[in-house]
Amino acid sequence: MSNRLFQGLIHQMKDTMNCVIGVVDETATIIACSDLTKIGTTNEFVSLDLSDSHDVFIRDGYTYKPFGTHMRSDYAVFVEGTDENASRYASIMAITLSSIKQYYDEKYDRNNFIKNVVLDNVLPGDVVIKARELHFNADINRVVLLIRIVSSNDVSAYDIIQNLFPDKSKDFVFNITESDIVLVKEVKNNVESKDIEKLARSISDTLSSEFYTRVNVGIGTCVQGVKDLARSFKEAQIALEVGKVFDTDKVIVSYDNLGIARLIYHLPTTLCETFLHEVFKRGSIDSLDHETLFTIQRFFENNLNVSETSRKLFVHRNTLVYRLEKIKKLTGLDLREFDHAIIFKIALMVRKYLSANPTKF
16 A cells, blocks of 8 residues: 555656655665656665664665654655755655655554444454554544445445545444445534434435435444444444334334333343243233234324224224223233233234344344
């Protein structure tokens, strides 16, 4: 990467300098030069001087200026000539190339570092040290969004999302699978869940309306610094998985808003099965027909209000009461009582969860 970066800059500078200029590495091999025939050649006497200091030195009619990001120089620029102008040009080139290389290295390393942290590939102790080296602010809040492609055309969703968040020093975008894209977004300290959901909605709407790409977005919780980004990512994964089970029509699913579904997801399947057996001692939930289950769903949606539910179902109030009595007889649960209604609601969700058999992370 450095060779291509240096060669591009040397090519831009050569007309201004009006002399042969280039860069050598720590082995004194020329890795970039305005005279392309010199690339790949070496001068062993130059390599000895690179290890000594960052001072300007002269060899064979060229002025050299070492530079690098460490105490020991990694590279040196060289300029044809031995006068004061050559020394000045070399110093200016060294400062320019050193700064640009550091910028590109930090940019590249930061993105890779964040990706490894999110995927939990970095030891907790190393996270803090590396974050300090890369100048990550520990007080900055970030949130992880997992964008899963449901259907698409030939357009690259990854490129589109990168263009939506061009500030590479604050926001990080990378692929983890062919269909999963991660966005690590810097947010304000007082950001609310609804604001992040609004952002996720705008991503989904842009991809859908302009590029005919359907996505689901899982949102983790906001974390401070870098070390907890892996947790936020796992939460975004869980949000998508739980949403697929309990909220199949939702495009945006936030971990903060999963409610009881999140609790059920974390329960062992054996415990869930035991719970269902205990709740439906008198008869299996499978004994309830489709019409009865639909009635129960509407009854819950209307906050256990008999009159309102009967009106929405276009049935007489007594008909609904009869159906509720039938449910009580079959299951032993009177849905008109709040405690019984809660148990039944959770039991339905547990049953749905077991049927879906989602993958856990």
